[in-house]
Amino acid sequence: MAASSLTVGKAAVDTSNRELKNHLFVSLAVIANTLGNFLLSVGMRSTIFKPWGSPLEYLRIFANPWIDAGVVLLLVWFAAQLSLLSWADLSYVLPITAASYVLTAVFGKVFLHEFISLSRWFGILAISMGVLLVIGTSPRARLGAREILP
Amino acid sequence: MTSWLLLLICVMSGTAGDLLTAKGMRDHGEIDDFRPGAVLGIARWLARNLYMVTGILAQAVSFFSFVALLSVAELSFAVPATALGNVVKTLFAKLFLREHVSWRRWGGAVLVTTGVILVSM
Secondary structure, three states: OHHHHHHHHHHHHHHHHHHHHHHHHHHHHHHHHHHHHHHHHHHHHOOOOOOOOOHHHHHHHHHOHHHHHHHHHHHHHHHHHHHHHHHOOHHHHHHHHOHHHHHHHHHHHHHOOOOOOHHHHHHHHHHHHHHHHHHOOOOOOOOOHHHHOO | OHHHHHHHHHHHHHHHHHHHHHHHHHHHOOOOOOOHHHHHHHHHHHHOOHHHHHHHHHHHHHHHHHHHHHHHOOHHHHHHHHHOHHHHHHHHHHHHOOOOOOHHHHHHHHHHHHHHHHHOO
16 A cells, blocks of 8 residues: 555656656747747848858858857757657647747847737737647647556 | 749648657657767667658758748748648648647647737738
8 A cells, every 4th residue: 555655656756747847848949949039030130141142151150149149049949849749749849839939029029129019919819828728738648648657 | 933932842841840850759759868978879869760860851941941931022921821831730740640639739729820920910
């Protein structure tokens, strides 16, 4: 009896650890994606770039530190996204990482003092509702609760 | 015409890229050890996985076609148009990866896509 309650206790700890890890990587992916795109756009706006130019044109942009920082953060985002996909469904990861659109809009408002129109506010509301709807589902819905536990 | 072609390439390669990398990561199994040595081992494993390699190539094609799209079309066209890829990806995740897409996930995908279109209008 004592042994079985101990097992249940361990299982509960495992589940909460997994939830913590999942939410940690979701946050990491969203923040790295938002900041990465932000820095990339700041960098691209401050350089002259010809998209149909030579491959050297694509290498030259790395001389810009904003772009370098943006690329590093986008690599962090990609690693976090891949880690998420190792335990979560694609149909779970995609809508949730869309939270970065909301964060981007907030960033634009707070740091760049961009104007947010009514339709944008409705868009932000719709994305937030979509994220909240999906984050409540199990990351890997194909498996039953018992199969998720090790 | 060029922008529609670039959009098609971007959405198709992006969808293929997401599905293939998701399949590669699923084959690898849940990552639990994030120490540098273990991460290097995972990277080596992934570099030999055909789904992963083709998936990353497809993602690269998608990224560069998106950058090219931005140079011929406005951001307010490019972002919502590529966001429609979310619904396609969810459908393909159900068909090819056999994911259980509940009504909540369908609702989430539709709400997010609608939201992205509204935000970039």
